Amino acid sequence: MPLNDESILNLPFLHIRKCEDRNPVLIEADYTGPVRCPHCESVQLRKKCPFVRRVRHESIGERLVWLILRGYKYLCRGCGRYFRQRFEGLLPYQCATEPFRNEVCQDHHDGICQRQLARRTGLGSATIERWYHRFLTRKMAERKNAPCPRVLGIDEHFFTRKDGYATTFCDLQHHRVYHVVLGRSEAALESYLAKLPDKHRVRVVCIDLSSSYREIVRRHFPRAQIVADRFHVMRLIGHTIHQLWRQLDPVQSRNRGLRSLLRRRADRLEPDQAQNLGRYLQAHPAIEALYCFKQELWELLRPAGLNPSACRPRIREFLARIQQLKEAPMSSLVTLGQTLEAWQDEIARMWRFSRNNGITEGFHNKMEMISRRAFGFKNFDNYRLRVRACCC
Ligand SMILES: [Zn+2]
Structure with a gap:
C-alpha cells in the first residue's frame, strides 16, 4: 500500500498542504473529513470564518513536529449554535495530538525521567505528570473487569x-x-x-x-x-539452625567465610569449600548433626510439582522430622517443630504445586x-x- 498523508501523520482525514524541513518540522494540513455538529449531530451546517490550530505532534526521528491545522467555524442549522470543527485524534482545548501524548507517556513509562523528557520536548514536568496520570488511568480501565486470578x-x-x-x-x-x-x-x-x-x-x-x-x-x-511459600519455610529452618550454631560456637560463627559455607546448599559447594567445611564439622560433632539435619530437611522439602503417590513417603518422613524436632533438647528446635506442625498441611502442599x-x-x-x-x-x-x- 502506498504511503499517504494519513499514514504519514498517523491521523485520519488530513491532507498535507505544506511541509517545512527544519527542526522542529512544521507541517501545515487541511481537514478533509466529514463535519457534524457536536451538540445535535446534524450535518446541516453553514461554513463561517476559518481558524488555525497549532499543536504538537509525534516526532519524526529525533526532530520535533508542530502541526498547523486549518479548520472552520460553523453554524448549525439544526440547533442554531456555533461551533469550531473538531479534528480526530486531537481533543478540544488540547495543545498536543493524542499520538504525541502517547509517545511522551510511553517514553516516561519505559523509564525516561520527567526532567529529561521535559528538556527534550520543551514541555513542563507537571504537564508530563498530568498526561502520564491519564495514560495510567486509561491503561487500568482496560483491566477494570479482569476476573480474580485462580x-x-x-x-x-x-x-x-x-x-x-x-x-x-x-x-x-x-x-x-x-x-x-x-x-x-x-x-x-x-x-x-x-x-x-x-x-x-x-x-x-x-x-x-x-x-x-x-x-x-x-x-x-x-x-x-x-x-x-517455599522460600520462607526454607529460610525459617536455616535461620533457626544458624542461631543455634551461634550459641554453640560464638567464636567461629563470626567467621564470615565459614558462615557463608554453612548457609549454602551442600551440593552447590566447590570441592575445596566442601573439604574446608568437612574439616570444621568433623571437629564439632554437635554442629555437624544440626547441619546434616538442616540439609536433609531442605532436600526433603525442595521438590515441586510431584504427583500424589510421590508425595506420600515424603509426608511420612516430614512428620517423623517434626516429631524429632519436638523431642529435641533445645527450645528453639522445639519451637521450629511446633511451627512446622502448625503449618504441616500448607507445607505438604508445596510438593504438589510449582508456583x-x-x-x-x-x-x-x-x-x-x-x-x-x-x-x-x-x-x-x-x-x-x-x-x-x-x-x-
Ligand atoms: Zn446542532
Whole structure:
C-alpha cells in the first residue's frame, strides 16, 4: 500500500498542504473529513470564518513536529449554535495530538525521567505528570473487569514510615500484580476483600508463614487451598539452625567465610569449600548433626510439582522430622517443630504445586524501584495506580 498523508501523520482525514524541513518540522494540513455538529449531530451546517490550530505532534526521528491545522467555524442549522470543527485524534482545548501524548507517556513509562523528557520536548514536568496520570488511568480501565486470578500470591511489603506496610495480591499464573492494598492486618484488608468479585474462582493461595494471612484466606477464599511459600519455610529452618550454631560456637560463627559455607546448599559447594567445611564439622560433632539435619530437611522439602503417590513417603518422613524436632533438647528446635506442625498441611502442599511467591517478591523489587524513581509517594492511590500499570 502506498504511503499517504494519513499514514504519514498517523491521523485520519488530513491532507498535507505544506511541509517545512527544519527542526522542529512544521507541517501545515487541511481537514478533509466529514463535519457534524457536536451538540445535535446534524450535518446541516453553514461554513463561517476559518481558524488555525497549532499543536504538537509525534516526532519524526529525533526532530520535533508542530502541526498547523486549518479548520472552520460553523453554524448549525439544526440547533442554531456555533461551533469550531473538531479534528480526530486531537481533543478540544488540547495543545498536543493524542499520538504525541502517547509517545511522551510511553517514553516516561519505559523509564525516561520527567526532567529529561521535559528538556527534550520543551514541555513542563507537571504537564508530563498530568498526561502520564491519564495514560495510567486509561491503561487500568482496560483491566477494570479482569476476573480474580485462580492462583493468588499474597505478601506484604513496606510502603512508607507514616503509612506502614501494604499487601500485594499477585496473579501467579499470569505474572502480574492484581491489586495492592494499604495495611496488612485483617481489619485493613476486610473492606477490600468483602467487595472483591469472583472470589470463588481462586483455587490456590500462596502465603508466607503468617497466621493473620491464613485466617484471612480461610475466611474470604473458602474454596482455595493454602500453600506455604517455599522460600520462607526454607529460610525459617536455616535461620533457626544458624542461631543455634551461634550459641554453640560464638567464636567461629563470626567467621564470615565459614558462615557463608554453612548457609549454602551442600551440593552447590566447590570441592575445596566442601573439604574446608568437612574439616570444621568433623571437629564439632554437635554442629555437624544440626547441619546434616538442616540439609536433609531442605532436600526433603525442595521438590515441586510431584504427583500424589510421590508425595506420600515424603509426608511420612516430614512428620517423623517434626516429631524429632519436638523431642529435641533445645527450645528453639522445639519451637521450629511446633511451627512446622502448625503449618504441616500448607507445607505438604508445596510438593504438589510449582508456583511460589518468588514472583511476588520479584514484583516487590520492582515496586521499590518505582518508588525510588518517583522519590517516594505520599499518596497511596498514585502509588497503586503506578504499580498496577507497571507490574504486568
Ligand atoms: Zn446542532
